[in-house]
Amino acid sequence: MHDMSKKITALSKTTKNREASTVIEVDDIGFSYDLGKTETLKGISMEIPKNQVTALIGPSGCGKSTLLRCLNRMNDLIDTAKITRGAIRILGQDIHAAEVDAIELRKQVGMVFQKYNPFPKSIYDNVAYGLRIQGVKKKSILDEAVERSLRNAALWDEAKDRLKDSALGLSGGQQQRLCIARTIAVRPKVILMDEPCSALDPIATAKVEELMLELRKEFTIVIVTHSMQQASRISDRTAFFYLGELVEYASTSHIFTSPSVKQTEDYISGRFG
């Protein structure tokens, strides 16, 4: 366990200072769950760079998940949800524009949930789900995509002999990595993760963290986490939220060593939250 976290820290150091172009631009976004009566997000602006891990931290209820779910328009599923102001641009495109199809958006912006939720299908069918939805039927293409995704999610060695078995026979950590494999099988540009390790034990958590550092080479990752250690271990940039507002957003090393705002310092030193 200890070795693992050392390794993760070492891994994250090596790629800390890479060139970064912006993938997601959040521009003064306001969001309401009740048609604008109260704002849950109160004008948030941030730019999320490509091929990096960006961590969203803050006390629970401050709107981290809400912001994350704005990024792939999952909040569309809630009748009374409403964007009250601002815009979100992903790859330069305003995602709320009329000509944007939320379904196409979600193929590019995948999501991994807090509670691992594989379908009660076989491991293979879980990973192939997204591609089959898109109409891919050819077995050779599916086989290849399943293998590559499972390898990407560091699950291939454990799963290759039981691809036809139910996904629910896997351990919790394996199930969450399967969910990650399922997400990357459709080759999104961005992966959103909402507290992906909160239901996992420390060893499974370390594996998923290691995986994220691997994955950022190919994908842009935004992760919500309640664990500050986790944010400091794996993220390149960290955003601290409080009551629906973005308090501070900077490189992770800056946030954790010399935060500019008093509130941030209080939070990361554990004085509130």
Next chain:
Amino acid sequence: MNASENPFESKRNWTKLREKLGVGSFGIATYFILFCAALIFGQIAYKGLPTFFKSEAPYVNTEFFTSNPEILRVWHDAEGNKFSMPDKKFDVWRRDNPDAVILDPHALNYSAGGIAGPLIGTALLVLFCMIIALSIGISAAIYLSEYCGKGRIMSMIRLSILNLAGVPSIVFALFGWGIFCHAAPAIVDHVDERSLFAFSIGSNYLSFQGWGTSLLAGSCTLAIMVLPVIITACEESLRAVPKGFREASFALGSSQWQTIRKAVLPYALPGILTATVLGITRVAGETAPIMLTATSTDKTDMPMQALQNEGVWAFFTQSVQALPFHIYTLAKLPDDPLSKPMQNGATFAFLLLVMGFAFVSILLRNRVRKKLKW
């Protein structure tokens, strides 16, 4: 340490007593119901079973299951020997024995032959009713649980559906009689006098003259009657599917329909099958709706004959016999010991049929459940 110092010594004995009494009375209530059910079932089986068998080989009374109800002819000869014989057999026998003395001849309706017609009729009614009810019911449930919002109008619609489930079946029967038997549109060669309204399409007419007393009208009436139960139960089982499956599916870029098809419906299936069981057991036993819309007592040929001779439309618009109605007819026969075997046999066969439907659905549900666990 002696016993009196036991810190866990049980003290408040009246609490225990009350608990025992409570559990005891729940137990008694349960066993009482079981006892009643066993008594009723045992009685029906005991009386009905003899009709299923006969004394000579092959011992099973196949005629009972393969032939239609017949008149039983009863008489006695000069010596006072009693005779009884099904109608058709009697004709043959009479031709061969034209001189036999027949005293005090009388006929007992429906007391010979079998229940093939009613059995098949009920099976067809239940089958088509469930096909109609499930296809409309599942669609409506999907719309209610997945597509429409939660507004006041929608909750009123839900409440109305729930209330419809409690409407007496005779009301549905009259509704079905009015709509399906007398007003539903049909494509016909020539317009019947009773038609409400008709216009020509090509060489035929589309006439709102109803389908008459028919299999189709009966199935539709029964379907309308079980729809509330089916919709409510299906909606509940759709809602019970974990939210995580939907979210995961949407997050992978599925449309709403793809999500419902692939990530919701399959996992609601056990619940839907349970609703089907409930629906079938209710529908199979209903008498009032089919009495008004589907059955006729003078029907003698088997339903399949119409299909062979006159085609699909004739098949669906023919009247059928039905087992619950047949039992009702049998129950009203004049009291005669010779009528008893048919009465008891039909009742027992009906019980078995309904239990068989339910049993198959439960088996199906358990198989689906085993395949889908989460």
